[in-house]
Amino acid sequence: MNKHKKASIIIPAIFVVIFGTILLSYRASIKNKSMIPYKSFISEVEKGNVSEVYISNGETLKVRSKNGITFYTENPRSQTFKERLLLKGVRVHEGGTLSPVEVIPVSIFFVLMFSSIVYFTVKGSKGQSRAFKLSSIEAEPVKDTGISFNNIAGNDEAKESMKELVDFIKNPEKYAKYNARMPRGVILYGPPGTGKTLLAKALAREAGVPYFAVNGSDFVQIYVGVGAGRIRDLFKKAREKGKAVIFIDEIDAIGKKRSARAEGGSDEKDQTLNALLSEMSGFKDREGIVVVAATNRLDVLDDALLRPGRFDRHIEVGLPDINARYKILKLHGRNKPLGENVDLKRLAQMTVYFSGAMLENLMNEAAILAARENSEYITMEHLNKAYSTVLAGAEKKDRSFINDRDKLITAYHEAGHALVTKLVSPENKVEKVTIIPSTKGAGGYTLNIPPDRIYHTRTQLLNNIKIALGGRAAEEIIFGKDEITTGASGDIQNVTNTVLAMIKQYGMFKDTGLLNYDILESQGTVSSGEILKVCSSTVNELYEEVINLLSTNKDKLNKLALKLLEKETIYSDEIDSLVA
Ligand SMILES: Nc1ncnc2c1ncn2[C@@H]1O[C@H](COP(=O)(O)OP(=O)(O)OP(=O)(O)O)[C@@H](O)[C@H]1O
Numbered sequence: 001m002n003k004h005k006k007a008s009i010i011i012p013a014i015f016v017v018i019f020g021t022i023l024l025s026y027r028a029s030i031k032n033k034s035m036i037p038y039k040s041f042i043s044e045v046e047k048g049n050v051s052e053v054y055i056s057n058g059e060t061l062k063v064r065s066k067n068g069i070t071f072y073t074e075n076p077r078s079q080t081f082k083e084r085l086l087l088k089g090v091r092v093h094e095g096g097t098l099s100p101v102e103v104i105p106v107s108i109f110f111v112l113m114f115s116s117i118v119y120f121t122v123k124g125s126k127g128q129s130r131a132f133k134l135s136s137i138e139a140e141p142v143k144d145t146g147i148s149f150n151n152i153a154g155n156d157e158a159k160e161s162m163k164e165l166v167d168f169i170k171n172p173e174k175y176a177k178y179n180a181r182m183p184r185g186v187i188l189y190g191p192p193g194t195g196k197t198l199l200a201k202a203l204a205r206e207a208g209v210p211y212f213a214v215n216g217s218d219f220v221q222i223y224v225g226v227g228a229g230r231i232r233d234l235f236k237k238a239r240e241k242g243k244a245v246i247f248i249d250e251i252d253a254i255g256k257k258r259s260a261r262a263e264g265g266s267d268e269k270d271q272t273l274n275a276l277l278s279e280m281s282g283f284k285d286r287e288g289i290v291v292v293a294a295t296n297r298l299d300v301l302d303d304a305l306l307r308p309g310r311f312d313r314h315i316e317v318g319l320p321d322i323n324a325r326y327k328i329l330k331l332h333g334r335n336k337p338l339g340e341n342v343d344l345k346r347l348a349q350m351t352v353y354f355s356g357a358m359l360e361n362l363m364n365e366a367a368i369l370a371a372r373e374n375s376e377y378i379t380m381e382h383l384n385k386a387y388s389t390v391l392a393g394a395e396k397k398d399r400s401f402i403n404d405r406d407k408l409i410t411a412y413h414e415a416g417h418a419l420v421t422k423l424v425s426p427e428n429k430v431e432k433v434t435i436i437p438s439t440k441g442a443g444g445y446t447l448n449i450p451p452d453r454i455y456h457t458r459t460q461l462l463n464n465i466k467i468a469l470g471g472r473a474a475e476e477i478i479f480g481k482d483e484i485t486t487g488a489s490g491d492i493q494n495v496t497n498t499v500l501a502m503i504k505q506y507g508m509f510k511d512t513g514l515l516n517y518d519i520l521e522s523q524g525t526v527s528s529g530e531i532l533k534v535c536s537s538t539v540n541e542l543y544e545e546v547i548n549l550l551s552t553n554k555d556k557l558n559k560l561a562l563k564l565l566e567k568e569t570i571y572s573d574e575i576d577s578l579v580a
């Protein structure tokens with residue numbers, strides 16, 4: 001309540017400042033434009049060129065010349081001034097400080113100021129101010145989004161995870177009976193245009209519940225408390241419907257890590273975020289409300305959001321690989337008259353790093369071109385032209401990715417990791433290797449380390465280092481020492497962490513002994529030189545080993561890399577058969 005009172009003073013104050021500034025600059029601009037020195041004014045009077053003068057107590061006087069020009073001059077404030085003018089036949093007006101032109105903005109200013117004060121005082125005194133209700137977001141539920149899972153191509157893993165939620169919403173009683181905790185929040189993360197909104201819509205439709213969509217930035221307000229109020233409003237509306245899917249796009253607008261935020265306005269954001277968290281913890285398990293939030297980056301979100309009972313399911317929605325792109329193109333070409341020469345497979349090949357939205361855009365642009373030409377069909381030529389248009393419109397950082405050499409380097413780098421894994425620790429399953437960039441970096445491989453171990457052996461840790469070095473080693477073998485890239489920075493970070501831990505915490509090297517170096521360092525009894533020597537000699541030796549290993553298996557490395565170039569993503573079965 002206090003907060004609203006505060007706002008009811010702030011708002012008119014803002015009006016006063018804005019209109020005051022406008023008025024002042026308006027007046028200043030008039031004066032600046034047509035200010036003349038007093039001396040020149042007098043000489044004009046002497047020449048008989050002045051017809052009227054408006055005398056006031058202000059600093060300046062308004063003057064009208066015989067040929068109708070208005071100008072201003074300094075006010076001499078002398079006793080004889082008026083007489084002098086009258087003798088020269090000048091008409092003199094007294095007390096007219098404001099000219100008609102000035103009266104208009106001044107009166108607008110006062111009317112607005114007055115009415116806004118009245119408005120906000122009256123409304124503000126009614127507790128939950130109605131003035132804020134005016135700005136309350138239009139979170140009207142959509143009964144049927146019209147999007148089902150069939151309207152989403154690719155994204156198979158994300159789709160599966162979302163489908164699991166359908167049953168939770170439909171039959172919450174079933175899970176409540178077993179006292180299972182309902183998932184309350186899901187975060188979809190990944191690059192723009194990859195289908196996050198589609199997934200949320202499909203979830204609502206498939207579960208047969210209303211769909212509320214809002215944007216995180218709608219909650220970011222200047223006035224403390226408004227965002228939080230809107231959150232409560234939204235959840236109230238959803239509860240009235242019983243079950244629902246609430247979709248919050250751009251959750252980072254309210255859910256950024258508290259430390260990462262600028263000082264200003266964080267109070268408001270904290271309140272909004274807290275309101276969201278407490279609304280979510282307030283769900284009853286039978287309720288059947290699921291909140292789906294979307295963001296481009298998971299790592300910027302506040303940890304409080306990601307805890308169990310809040311947004312505890314995190315689903316990556318990545319860029320489509322060649323196969324998924326083909327499916328998306330087919331989906332968006334379904335209701336379009338495609339000519340015989342249209343080769344969607346080839347188009348899928350050309351569109352590396354395109355998002356689903358870009359592919360949809362591509363089909364649409366081609367359709368527009370065909371329509372403009374009154375062509376019977378959409379042809380490959382239209383699609384090629386549209387391809388250039390869409391590419392030109394894409395952000396630079398997206399475009400620079402589309403470079404065959406980068407693709408080749410990524411393919412060898414990732415193939416290097418996968419192959420070293422298979423060679424040094426065949427018991428580890430390589431789930432998936434891809435050259436499609438994810439939020440984690442340019443490419444990626446998913447490794448399944450057998451989880452049923454409490455301890456890691458020295459050999460395992462050394463193997464992990466070798467696997468991490470495999471990317472850089474493959475680059476060096478194929479492209480040469482001088483062509484190695486920055487792509488290995490994440491790997492090098494992992495290597496450093498592992499080898500340091502082996503020395504400093506696990507006492508796994510003879511030269512550094514069975515000592516905890518964190519303790520020694522805190523006592524100032526050790527210099528980092530010794531550690532550094534052991535670190536670099538260990539890693540160098542391992543790197544040599546990896547280079548040898550990959551060199552002798554270069555044929556397998558080539559096979560893997562080429563397959564990756566062709567398919568962009570390969571899965572464990574194929575990986576195994578390629579390295580067998
Ligand atoms: N996997 C997909 N299958 C089919 N169409 C897709 C797919 N991904 C994106 N699209 C197309 O792109 C459009 C935009 O997708 P959507 O709004 O779901 O992306 P988003 O991930 O929510 O993006 P943003 O982060 O920008 O909000 C969709 O309306 C659809 O036409």
Ligand SMILES: [Zn+2]
Pocket residue numbers: 413417471472487488491
């Ligand atoms: Zn790597």
